Amino acid sequence: MKQTLLIERFGTIALVGGLGFFALSVVIFAVIPVALMKEVKMVTIEEISQHVLPDFRDLAERYPEQFKKYFGEASPKTYAEALRLGRDVYIGEACWHCHSQFIRPVSNEDLRFGRVSYAGEHQTELQMPPLFGTRRVGPDLIREAGRHANDWQAAHLWEPKDVVSTSVMPSFKWFFDKPADPNGVPQPNKRGLALITYLQWLGSWAEPLDPPILPELASAKPAEAAPAKAETKVEAAPARKPQPATTNPYE
Amino acid sequence: MNDQPLVDQKLVKYHFVAGMVYLMVALMAGFLFALQFLQHYPHSGVEWLSPGRIRMIHTNAVAYGFLLNCLLAGAYWAVPRLSGHPVWSRFVSWFLFWAIQAIVIFTVFGILFGPTLGYKWGIQHWLQAQAIEWGETPILIDPVVVVGLILIAINFMRPIIKGADKPLYVSLWYFSAGFIWTILNYVMGNYIPEFYTPGASGAAIAGLFIHDLVGLFVTPLGWGLMYYFVPVIMKRPIWSHAVSLIGFWGLAFFYPLNGVHHFLYSTIPMFAQYSAVVATVGVEVVVMTVFINFVATIRQQGGMLSTSLPIRWMFTGIVFYMITCMQCAYQVLLTTQQIIHFTDWVVGHAHLVMFGVFGFWILGMITELWPRLVDRPWHSRTLNTWHYWLSMIGTITMFIDLMAAGLVQGFSWRSLQPWEESVVASVPFWLFRSFAGTMIFVGQILFVYNMWRTARAPAPAAAAQPVTGLGAQPA
Numbered sequence A: 001m002k003q004t005l006l007i008e009r010f011g012t013i014a015l016v017g018g019l020g021f022f023a024l025s026v027v028i029f030a031v032i033p034v035a036l037m038k039e040v041k042m043v044t045i046e047e048i049s050q051h052v053l054p055d056f057r058d059l060a061e062r063y064p065e066q067f068k069k070y071f072g073e074a075s076p077k078t079y080a081e082a083l084r085l086g087r088d089v090y091i092g093e094a095c096w097h098c099h100s101q102f103i104r105p106v107s108n109e110d111l112r113f114g115r116v117s118y119a120g121e122h123q124t125e126l127q128m129p130p131l132f133g134t135r136r137v138g139p140d141l142i143r144e145a146g147r148h149a150n151d152w153q154a155a156h157l158w159e160p161k162d163v164v165s166t167s168v169m170p171s172f173k174w175f176f177d178k179p180a181d182p183n184g185v186p187q188p189n190k191r192g193l194a195l196i197t198y199l200q201w202l203g204s205w206a207e208p209l210d211p212p213i214l215p216e217l218a219s220a221k222p223a224e225a226a227p228a229k230a231e232t233k234v235e236a237a238p239a240r241k242p243q244p245a246t247t248n249p250y251e
Numbered sequence B: 001m002n003d004q005p006l007v008d009q010k011l012v013k014y015h016f017v018a019g020m021v022y023l024m025v026a027l028m029a030g031f032l033f034a035l036q037f038l039q040h041y042p043h044s045g046v047e048w049l050s051p052g053r054i055r056m057i058h059t060n061a062v063a064y065g066f067l068l069n070c071l072l073a074g075a076y077w078a079v080p081r082l083s084g085h086p087v088w089s090r091f092v093s094w095f096l097f098w099a100i101q102a103i104v105i106f107t108v109f110g111i112l113f114g115p116t117l118g119y120k121w122g123i124q125h126w127l128q129a130q131a132i133e134w135g136e137t138p139i140l141i142d143p144v145v146v147v148g149l150i151l152i153a154i155n156f157m158r159p160i161i162k163g164a165d166k167p168l169y170v171s172l173w174y175f176s177a178g179f180i181w182t183i184l185n186y187v188m189g190n191y192i193p194e195f196y197t198p199g200a201s202g203a204a205i206a207g208l209f210i211h212d213l214v215g216l217f218v219t220p221l222g223w224g225l226m227y228y229f230v231p232v233i234m235k236r237p238i239w240s241h242a243v244s245l246i247g248f249w250g251l252a253f254f255y256p257l258n259g260v261h262h263f264l265y266s267t268i269p270m271f272a273q274y275s276a277v278v279a280t281v282g283v284e285v286v287v288m289t290v291f292i293n294f295v296a297t298i299r300q301q302g303g304m305l306s307t308s309l310p311i312r313w314m315f316t317g318i319v320f321y322m323i324t325c326m327q328c329a330y331q332v333l334l335t336t337q338q339i340i341h342f343t344d345w346v347v348g349h350a351h352l353v354m355f356g357v358f359g360f361w362i363l364g365m366i367t368e369l370w371p372r373l374v375d376r377p378w379h380s381r382t383l384n385t386w387h388y389w390l391s392m393i394g395t396i397t398m399f400i401d402l403m404a405a406g407l408v409q410g411f412s413w414r415s416l417q418p419w420e421e422s423v424v425a426s427v428p429f430w431l432f433r434s435f436a437g438t439m440i441f442v443g444q445i446l447f448v449y450n451m452w453r454t455a456r457a458p459a460p461a462a463a464a465q466p467v468t469g470l471g472a473q474p475a
Helices: A010-037 A054-062 A064-070 A076-092 A109-113 A150-158 A191-202 A228-233 B009-036 B051-083 B092-122 B138-166 B171-194 B199-235 B241-257 B257-264 B270-299 B309-331 B334-340 B344-374 B381-414 B421-456
Strands: none
Touching: A010 A076, A010 B138, A010 B171, A010 B199, A010 B241, A010 B257, A010 B270, A054 A064, A054 A150, A054 A191, A064 A076, A064 A191, A076 A191, A076 B092, A150 A191, B009 B051, B009 B092, B009 B138, B009 B344, B009 B421, B051 B092, B051 B138, B051 B171, B051 B344, B092 B138, B138 B171, B171 B199, B171 B241, B199 B241, B199 B257, B199 B270, B199 B309, B199 B344, B241 B270, B257 B270, B270 B309, B309 B344, B309 B381, B344 B381, B344 B421, B381 B421
């Protein structure tokens, strides 16, 4: 009678193959990376929302009635709410299936999109689960902040083809309220405002069109590294407090 | 317990029917999504039919509707025959059947209506798709899926353990390990990145999940069934038992180490990325042994490729498997990744694996088993032949077309042309892809029609002629 080898037995297959090899993969690809990333603190939505970006205040000015109706006023609390909802809309509408959120150091991606991605920028509560993406039908979005104005974003979400004629992106008309006046312009509703807020946040910590990175620039005082768009809106964002040099939460 | 038949044929039949229904849904969704790429989406502006949501219906209906149902059908047919014992419980089997359909329908509901209703009810994050690729099953239903997977494992482990006093056949190695892996993988992929690890480390785990779902659930079940059906239909033993051992243990060791290759050049620690690349090349070497084993088996009686449609399906799938694996060993290299990552190349690869390999194996199994399950000969052999050729030509066309599209996109991006140029350049490929997809769709419609006509045919007068050549008879 044929002898059964150890590696043909159920116990070996279940314990070594089923549990053991899987555990090995978890150690190499989960436990060690998590341990390595431990040094990089995770930034919570509450921490992020302490720095209300000018774009959010701009939305409040641009769509005053809609903004007041859905968010009240631009404050860290409402900013956190908008970011969280915007992220959920981004997931639910499968934006992440056609737009990635990381810049690779190859294929001239830094020239096209901006600074190459670094670990700290993904270490946030809004990247839980991570939205790296695996396909780019449209461009990467991790440097989207400030690329386009809020009203461009709104027009683009209403009907992408109106803005980029060759676009294959779907239109998202349900992010807008029908105007009471039949000739009026549709205004973004809560989901629309939240999604625009989220998009304008993506990469707000790293200027999109910066030349390749100078580490000292990234850790400089926000006042010195302040993006141009913030300066033009100084009066709109008086509440922005100068931050100590070491508190850039994404670094 | 003792009055339980060895195989519950009705259950096998129900699982196959459910699987084919979801395949139709998935093809419809894929076809609709393809139209979006041609700027001709018919339901533009309809919220619940938004193309993004439809895309997730396509993948989830394939994974959890078509593949899960049909692979389980095959397992319900093969495991009791191989172990000599029925599955754990008939009640649990039927409960699982309805639970799976409920889960898939809930998933479809969550993906289509979760962003709308969930927003209204304030539970959007829990009711809509979860942001884990291939794991879009809403977070609300994930616990139910885990319980279901554990029950599936127990249901099949019982006959396997009972029969373990004799040497276990190859298929049962794959099933044993596959059911354990699937539970672990599902828990890991759906919970850890969602609740514990953000960013790069979370992506490493999500990458493992994406790949393990293919490699540690679909692949082991698929190969397990091939190791059963090919020898049984051919009435020949598998060519080499020793080579099967290498194939199984090589897959078990290397496959779990592959996942991170979905995020190369990302912020995941580089040691993990390099390990994943090496392990991926490793798994392709191992897979070659399995391929050789099957080709050597089928070669003993190569004429069956023209006489037996099921063997033709299975052999084609095995050849496609070899192609995807060779392609994978090449496309995973960091140099290749610079161009092809994020492009349609990967989409082509996924279609060849999921439909060209596992889909073909399943369709081969249905072609073999359906006449026995409904106790009538096939309504039309011609339709089945059309089904094969339309599917085969459609799949290989789509694969080559998307591969070429991927190269065009990758080089367009690298040359820093405006982004829109890459979209414009892709449109002819997307148009061609839609035709290839339509061929596949038409093939499946013919097959479903044939299945329906066969099942609805008048009862055979006197079991006309032996329809197929499967060895074992149901008890």
